[in-house]
Amino acid sequence: MKIPRISSSLALVAIVSATAHAQHAQVSAVAVDPTQSNMVWVCNRDNDSVSRIDVSTGNVIEIPVGVKPRSLAFSHDGALVFVANQRGNIPTGANIVLGFPANPEPGTVSVIDVAGLAVQSTITDVGVEAYGVAVAPSGLWFAVSGFRSGTIKFYDVATQTLQATHQFERNLNFLSSGTIADHDSNRDGVADLGDPRGFTIDQSSTRMYVTHNKSSYISVLDVSLATGLPTGAVLVTKINVDEYPFDTFFNTTKVTTVESQGKPRFLEDIAVSPDGTRALVPHLLHNVNHDVGHDFGGAIAGDFANRVYPALTVIDLANGSYGNPGDNSNRLHHQLSDDPDPALYTPYGNPGTTSFGDKIILGGVGAPVLGAGQTIVVSGLQPGDTAILYLGTAEASLPFLGGILLLQPRRALNITTGHATLGIPDFALYHDLTAHAQVLVNVGGLDAEFVLSNGLHLHLDQAGPGLNKMGHRAGHPSKVLYNAAGDNVVMLNRGSEDLFLYSVNGSDMTLRSVFPPRLDHVERTALDTTTAMGDMPLGMAMVADLTTVNDDSLLYIVNEATHSLTSLRVDWTGGTIHEERGQINTLTGPDNFSVSERIGQELFEDASRAQTAGNFNNSCASCHFEGGADANVWQRGAGPRSTMPVYGGTLGTGLILWKGVRLNLGETGPMFGGENGGTGILTDAEQQGLVDYHETIPFPLNPNLEAGMVLSAQAAMGRDLFFGTNDCGLNCNPTLRHAGCAACHAEVELNPALHPGPRFYTLDFVDPMLTGGENLQAFDPDCFSLRENIVAINIRNVNTIAVTAATDPIPDRNLDGYIDYETYGIMNEDTDDDFKRDDNNSYLCDCTVGVPNCDSDGHRIFRRPGNLFVIPTKAGVFATAPYFHDHAAYSLRSLVHPDSQTVDVNFGFDAIYGSAAWGGQPPYPGLNKIFNEEHDIFGHEDITGISDVQINLQSGSLNQKLIDMEAILSFIQSL
Secondary structure, eight states, X not given: OOOOSOOHHHHHHHHHHTOOOOSSEEOOSEXXXXXXXXXXXXXXXXXXXXXXXXXTTTXXXXXXXXXXXXXXXXXXXXXXXXXXXXXXXXXXXXXXXXXXXXXXXXXXXXXXXXXXXXXXXXXXXXXXXXXXXXXXXXXXXXXXEETTTTEEEEEETTTOOEEEEXXXXXXXXXXXXXXXXXXXXXXXXXXXXXXXXXXXXXXTSSEEEEOOBTSSEEEEEEEEEETTEEEEEEEEEEEEOOOOOOBTTTBOOOBOSOOSOOEEEOBOOOXXXXXSSEEEEEEEEEOTTBOTTSOOTTOSSSGGGTTEEEEEEEEETTTTBSSOTTOSOEEEEOOTTSOXXXXXXXXXXXXXXXXXXXXXXXXXXXXXXXXXXXXXXXXXXOTTOEEEEEEESSEEEEEETTEEEEEOOSEEEEESSSEEEEOOOOOGGGTTOEEEEEEEEEGGGOTTOEEEOOEEEEEOBSOOSOTTBOSSOOSSEEEEEEOTTSSEEEEEEXXXXXXXXXXXXXXXEEEEEEESOOTTOOOOOTTOSSSSSOSSEEEEEEEEOTTSSSSEEEEEEEETTTTEEEEEEEETTTTEEEEEEEEEEOOSSOOSSOHHHHHHHHHHHOSSSTTTOSTTOOOGGGTSGGGSOOSOEEEETTEEEXXXXXXXXXXXXXXXXXXXXXXXXXXXXXXXXTTSOXXXXXXXXXXXXXXXHHTTOOOOOOTTSBTTTBOOHHHHHXXXXXXXXXXXXXXXXXXXXXXXXXXXXXXXXXXXXXXXXXXXXXOOOOOHHHHTSSOHHHHOTTOGGGSTTTGGGTEEOOSOOOOOTTTOOOSOTTXXXXXXXXXXXXXXXXXXXXXXXXXXXXXXXXXXXXXXXXXXXXXXXXXXXXXXXXXXXXXXXXXXOSBSTTOOBOSHHHHHOGGGGOOOGGGOOOTTTSGGGGTTSOOOOOOGGGTTSTXXXXXXXXXSOOOTTHHHHOOOSHHHHHHHHHHHXXXXXXX
């Protein structure tokens, strides 16, 4: 409840003594001290620390914690802060090849003593890659999500002891219960409930709602309690928010419409309405069936304008549903055909402050639609105050009664009720006109005090943003918060680095404001700390400001790339957002990242820059989120192409893209300029920044390793068979049998002539002289490094090409007696994919016109046959399903044992992992094409006796084949 206008000292007493806890508990990287609202705590993800920031003074205290802190939460008495450290004590450069530190912990929770401003204890075994932490509204327990381990763990706040664990079925290769159909219900190769990330604990402290990153499902858990503490959790239901009717295998219709639609991806956050009836989830939509060969007639600025869309989904919690007839679910879309400048109120300048500390804020209700009446609202007025509204058509900066008049007045109106309705008619002259308004308040009716409000743009048009429309295109929506009344929502956009404010009525929403404004948008300079918003916003927290009579809140946002805190004021009455104070640096010591790495990170994440995206389309992170893959296969002119992860820098990634087109991440400018709709023009510093940032992206920590980050006994046996060694310690492989895997997936190179060192299970190696920057012209002016005969070691034919009989008349390409054609309708068949260097900021590989493979412009053509593809690293492969360039293999199990994904009745359907699990539904795509190839551990020698693996492995009996296959699978999924 807001306090009446009283003295500032009494107001301060009121705010300190009246702190209340949120109705629901939501994961966040920002938290406000419940006993001191001016103390804001944030995670410094890349600097392995948290900071306490006194927003009233700007004083910062930085506290070291674990590696990659992702979220934090207060105990209700404000005495403790719990911090979820994603990588525990494991540095980002540590991995299974380079090794781990002693006593590795792949996820921890730091417990900070607030009074002492230091870590008092560290909780271990909290889950692999701990991501979310939140204290239940009861204040008695807290929960931690293990992103990679697929766990939710419950702890006693008082003792910090483990009370219960809920394990989601995260691993489609080794199911602990049920069948593949139970745990991959939508047949996308992603565990429905793997990768738990953000969550909210409802006000009863007995129910949780959990997001699952690349999965389109929200899980609902009921938490059982005894004396207020959890004794366990059970899955009540899983709610699928996917309404996309198309699929690259099961509905191969090519999408030729320009429309917001797609598979939901990167669901990080979930906010529950104060009444508990609805939940909001911000995310992206990936329109994977977009027809790249269709002529859209200029309707899109780059293919990704119609491939990646922002969305805000409303889930009906009362019915536990989304998209069911008659339920209260909804989704906000942005269509490319939407008016880019709808009628909207946009504040500018700063609100005035009275001597009582109240804010005089000018806003609006609805939208300033011509002919419909335009309602202006003044927030902060009290009985006895008088106000004059000034209107004009031009901005100004005029000293006026101790303040600054922000417009040239053409009209003045007295306001006595806190609002005024204008009557601007719908004349063509007024279409897309921006008028200006400001209020002068006489405080208490006394001539002694006059206060000017902020200015307000009235962008006049025939229609506003519209009911249940996003209003503007958001770049990667990632976080969302309800206000305490539940009638407004703030959405934070990670890619476009801005906020959208919506009014809420049940499941209906209408855009009220955007901050920074989109009206006359001016692009921010990268890494600029003088603006209100910073770069790469990763979290936010909100607290009501009880020191004013306004219905307002203070909103705090942590910006990772600028390592800064943004402080804003949101006025719910007028629907406005204002800068409260400038960005505050959250670090007291040096940044762990170099300036170059920050430049590259910002480019990778930012969807608001003309270089990287047209109209806020998308960024690199829209598909390669946190360096990973998106579980999609995209249709391209030369065939299907899945999104490849970029873990481990260039050494871990190898050549960029499936055909080995680019030497390093710095050469991706043309992709920004083509598919993304940006200019694609990068400076030398920006290009080098992308190269340097790539080196900071770690491999994911593997939940399939045992305590101490070591292989299980079964995986150790698989390693021996993988490499032909006998190192497991149990004499697993005395005859040194091997599956031949190391021929393409080496762990290390020992040859002194071939740049010895780690290889991360791939031969896709690029000379470091070329990967570290723009050195191709100096080091290799004839571009041998990209020529097909030289790069042949990096790109191989393992019979995964996706073609039909119309293109390839040979049905059995590897002569093993089985038909190799796909069992589904291919949208775009694999064809030769020759290329030329296309980055004008890089060396274009000049050649002499007339010589072979030289075009008429004097640039070399590099040949790439349709059946050759690079060899992706297998480090972190557990996290990047499905597999191959066309995603034909839905799991690692089907990759090494294609029987489990065959549609051939001669092999009997695998009842747990294969087609039989689906009953009458269409099965997964068949994998006959990789029978007897390099990945088929089991082999299919019944017709021709040819098996690339069994020639070397020599398993012998059927039982031994199964043992070998399970062991190698266990090893691969542990990398």
